[in-house]
Amino acid sequence: MKKLVAILCFSMSLLSAISQEKFSVPVMTDQEKINGLASSWNTLNIYLISQGKSLGKSIEEIATYTSDLYMADMDKSIGFNGYVKTLIQGWVGTAPTGKVEITEQTGDKIVLKVTNFCNQLKEKGIRYNVSYQDYIKYLEYRGNRVFSVFGGTYSIKDTKDGLIITMQKK
Numbered sequence: 418m419k420k421l422v423a424i425l426c427f428s429m430s431l432l433s434a435i436s437q438e439k440f441s442v443p444v445m446t447d448q449e450k451i452n453g454l455a456s457s458w459n460t461l462n463i464y465l466i467s468q469g470k471s472l473g474k475s476i477e478e479i480a481t482y483t484s485d486l487y488m489a490d491m492d493k494s495i496g497f498n499g500y501v502k503t504l505i506q507g508w509v510g511t512a513p514t515g516k517v518e519i520t521e522q523t524g525d526k527i528v529l530k531v532t533n534f535c536n537q538l539k540e541k542g543i544r545y546n547v548s549y550q551d552y553i554k555y556l557e558y559r560g561n562r563v564f565s566v567f568g569g570t571y572s573i574k575d576t577k578d579g580l581i582i583t584m585q586k587k
Contacts, residue, residue, distance in 0.1 A: 516530075
């Protein structure tokens with residue numbers, strides 16, 4: 418009987434050692450990497466908003482706090498046009514499964530249309546006590562506050578066709 422128990426214990430130990438998963442570093446496409454980064458970026462912003470709301474802060478107060486942090490270290494020498502380019506890149510990066518297109522452009526104004534932005538939040542309706550509308554309001558207020566440094570305005574309108582982002586010099 419002791420031999421049977423010993424064989425059973427040895428067999429179970431051997432099976433558990435054999436069945437242990439070996440880990441490896443995944444090989445990811447550039448698109449998979451970008452999708453992961455965009456999801457992380459959006460989720461971190463949602464966490465910030467959620468934390469601020471849990472402290473009783475409004476979306477405007479949260480956006481003011483984070484934009485002030487950003488502006489303290491931002492390279493203001495890039496000017497209005499440089500910041501527009503930075504934001505276009507940002508929208509492309511944070512909506513990797515969507516499309517970013519320039520729908521209007523003059524010397525003082527640029528209008529973008531962004532599709533498929535932050536669908537995980539839009540489809541769920543609310544995440545961590547933050548709605549899609551909260552997030553868009555946060556991004557708009559934050560962007561407008563930063564654009565004011567360059568003598569401009571920034572607005573986001575949520576439409577059935579996507580987000581309409583307007584950046585304009587005053």
